[in-house]
Amino acid sequence: MSLIEVENLKVHFPVRGGIFQTVKDHVRAVDGVSFSIEQGQTYGLVGESGSGKTTTGRAIIGLNDITSGKVLFEGKDLSTINKKEYIDVRKDIQMIFQDPFSSLNPKKRVADIVAEPLRNYENLSAKEERIRVQELMELVGLSPEAIYKYPHEFSGGQRQRIGIARAIALNPKLIIADEPVSALDVSVQAQVLNFMREIQKELNLTYLFISHDLGIIRHMCDHIGIMYKGRYVEHGTSEEIFTNPQHIYTKRLIAAIPDSNPRNREMHYENRKLVKAEYDKLEKDFFDEEGLPFSLKSISATHQVALPERG
Amino acid sequence: MRIDKDSGTQIPDMDLGKSPSGFSILLRELIRDKVAFGSLLFLFLIIAGVFGTSIIMDQSEIIKVDLFALYEPPSATYWLGTDYGGRDIFGQLIIGTRNSLAIGFLVTLLTGIIGILVGLISGYYGGTVDNIFMRFVDFFMVLPILMIVIAFVTAVPGYSILSFSLIMTAFLWMGIARLIRSKALQEKELDYVKASKTLGTSDFKIMFFQVLPNLSSIIIVTMTLNLAGNIGIESGLSFLGFGFPESTPSLGTLISYARNPQTLELRWWIWLPASILIFVLMLSINNVGQALKRATDARQRRG
Numbered sequence: 001m002s003l004i005e006v007e008n009l010k011v012h013f014p015v016r017g018g019i020f021q022t023v024k025d026h027v028r029a030v031d032g033v034s035f036s037i038e039q040g041q042t043y044g045l046v047g048e049s050g051s052g053k054t055t056t057g058r059a060i061i062g063l064n065d066i067t068s069g070k071v072l073f074e075g076k077d078l079s080t081i082n083k084k085e086y087i088d089v090r091k092d093i094q095m096i097f098q099d100p101f102s103s104l105n106p107k108k109r110v111a112d113i114v115a116e117p118l119r120n121y122e123n124l125s126a127k128e129e130r131i132r133v134q135e136l137m138e139l140v141g142l143s144p145e146a147i148y149k150y151p152h153e154f155s156g157g158q159r160q161r162i163g164i165a166r167a168i169a170l171n172p173k174l175i176i177a178d179e180p181v182s183a184l185d186v187s188v189q190a191q192v193l194n195f196m197r198e199i200q201k202e203l204n205l206t207y208l209f210i211s212h213d214l215g216i217i218r219h220m221c222d223h224i225g226i227m228y229k230g231r232y233v234e235h236g237t238s239e240e241i242f243t244n245p246q247h248i249y250t251k252r253l254i255a256a257i258p259d260s261n262p263r264n265r266e267m268h269y270e271n272r273k274l275v276k277a278e279y280d281k282l283e284k285d286f287f288d289e290e291g292l293p294f295s296l297k298s299i300s301a302t303h304q305v306a307l308p309e310r311g
Numbered sequence: 312m313r314i315d316k317d318s319g320t321q322i323p324d325m326d327l328g329k330s331p332s333g334f335s336i337l338l339r340e341l342i343r344d345k346v347a348f349g350s351l352l353f354l355f356l357i358i359a360g361v362f363g364t365s366i367i368m369d370q371s372e373i374i375k376v377d378l379f380a381l382y383e384p385p386s387a388t389y390w391l392g393t394d395y396g397g398r399d400i401f402g403q404l405i406i407g408t409r410n411s412l413a414i415g416f417l418v419t420l421l422t423g424i425i426g427i428l429v430g431l432i433s434g435y436y437g438g439t440v441d442n443i444f445m446r447f448v449d450f451f452m453v454l455p456i457l458m459i460v461i462a463f464v465t466a467v468p469g470y471s472i473l474s475f476s477l478i479m480t481a482f483l484w485m486g487i488a489r490l491i492r493s494k495a496l497q498e499k500e501l502d503y504v505k506a507s508k509t510l511g512t513s514d515f516k517i518m519f520f521q522v523l524p525n526l527s528s529i530i531i532v533t534m535t536l537n538l539a540g541n542i543g544i545e546s547g548l549s550f551l552g553f554g555f556p557e558s559t560p561s562l563g564t565l566i567s568y569a570r571n572p573q574t575l576e577l578r579w580w581i582w583l584p585a586s587i588l589i590f591v592l593m594l595s596i597n598n599v600g601q602a603l604k605r606a607t608d609a610r611q612r613r614g
Contacts, residue, residue, distance in 0.1 A: 061509050062508075062509070063505055063508065063509065087511060090509065090511045091511065093509075094509060094510070095505075095506070095509045097502045097505070097506055098502070099502055102501045102502040102503060103501075103502035103503050103505075103506050104503055104506075105503040105507075105521055105524075105525070106525065107524040107525050107527075108521075108524075116507065116510050116512060117510040117511065120510060120511040120512055121511060163506075166506070166510065
């Protein structure tokens with residue numbers, strides 16, 4: 001059984017208007033998304049801004065209300081579970097936030113920030129708690145002496161590590177990483193990413209990795225889902241998506257990954273033009289009248305693509 | 312002491328107490344700002360002096376009418392002279408300042424507590440809760456405060472400092488509630504609040520232990536500045552004759568003697584000391600408030 005299964009997840013936000021603030025329409029931020037993640041794997045969710053990838057992550061952890069669909073975590077449906085049970089489940093799902101500057105309370109010392117989950121779930125004495133916090137700090141590569149500092153005394157990368165230390169404090173099973181490195185310097189990105197992979201092995205973590213950066217996704221993920229306007233356009237293993245993209249949208253995304261070798265520049269440019277031409281030609285076939293992708297069709301056991309209705 | 316594994320050097324145990332807390336930062340800023348520090352010392356002196364001497368002073372003795380000593384100018388017996396009832400102005404000044412300050416502190420404290428509670432809850436939950444609370448606030452805002460206080464004063468003859476503070480509190484908590492609400496609305500959108508939710512912290516704890524400390528600066532500043540305002544409101548009402556009766560002196564009742572043109576022109580000792588005192592008090596409180604305001608923002612700090 002997979003660790004987490006998301007079935008036909010929908011998150012709609014009401015649009016209010018008029019004199020009485022009645023609900024006029026819905027923003028379909030997430031409109032029927034299904035995927036599952038195996039224990040110990042990394043699942044990548046890619047898409048442009050507003051494609052609903054962050055909303056999906058937030059719905060799983062309970063920050064956004066689920067309109068319909070199921071989120072099965074170890075067989076328990078998170079959308080219908082009662083509050084008491086939810087408190088236990090919450091311990092196993094943690095989140096790493098995008099912005100390391102606003103996700104740490106500026107008035108709290110690192111010791112208090114990292115200890116927050118421990119205080120909620122584990123009854124530790126002050127000394128045990130301090131030792132545990134220092135262990136966590138060492139685990140994320142920060143000096144254990146730094147726990148009496150305030151967040152503003154750290155750099156962006158260090159702050160993100162503090163965020164990670166907080167997320168792994170309760171030994172969770174699933175970590176939702178919402179663009180964990182997009183607010184960081186490129187030189188620090190690799191450092192944080194490699195470190196995330198290290199602790200994944202060490203603690204047998206499962207990641208739901210949300211990003212718009214395909215390079216990072218390729219580096220990190222076993223399976224990838226590509227989202228567009230709240231729906232999936234393609235889903236498969238990392239290998240399948242990158243070597244054999246089937247949907248024109250995926251092809252364009254992959255063509256947009258910059259190539260660092262200057263000798264290939266011309267070739268890369270030509271390739272991009274070709275992909276663009278194909279996209280323009282086939283756009284009407286691949287998206288319905290509202291510009292939304294069609295439902296997924298399997299082309300292999302692991303690979304599904306939102307191919308046009310008619311062949 | 313413990314030994315570092317890699318280098319073998321000794322690492323002193325960190326102190327387990329609080330690291331530089333907000334309080335010591337505020338104190339450092341106050342000491343660094345000479346004017347504010349002077350104001351603070353002055354305030355302490357006034358408060359200690361007033362509350363100290365008022366213990367040994369007998370209020371009933373001071374408000375006793377003495378027909379043989381009407382309008383006495385300042386002298387060795389009457390340090391600041393007497394009023395039209397032969398009552399000692401200096402004694403009235405001490406008791407009056409005590410009463411005015413007590414009301415100021417009490418009203419500030421009570422409005423602060425109510426305002427923070429209402430503002431924080433409605434700002435944090437937002438939506439329907441916010442709507443209900445804010446309609447309450449709107450309702451209180453449209454009430455004519457002056458009219459109601461005047462009606463209260465006429466209806467209840469023997470009111471005390473406590474009941475006067477309560478009636479003022481009932482109509483003065485809305486400002487701070489609105490302010491805290493607007494700040495809480497901003498603050499709850501930040502990721503650290505969401506992070507706390509995902510870490511399983513309860514709403515109550517997030518509100519009072521995560522969000523509230525981040526509003527401390529704005530709370531301290533408004534409370535300090537409100538203190539000056541509340542003393543002013545009390546004095547204003549007393550000046551108009553709707554505050555305390557003459558049997559309970561306050562800074563406002565002393566200043567209100569100046570409504571008599573003869574007193575205003577010829578008998579300065581009755582109203583001038585109280586006027587100067589209230590002016591200096593307000594100025595000092597505002598100085599301290601400004602310094603605190605700077606201290607809560609790291610970019611503006613001097614110390």
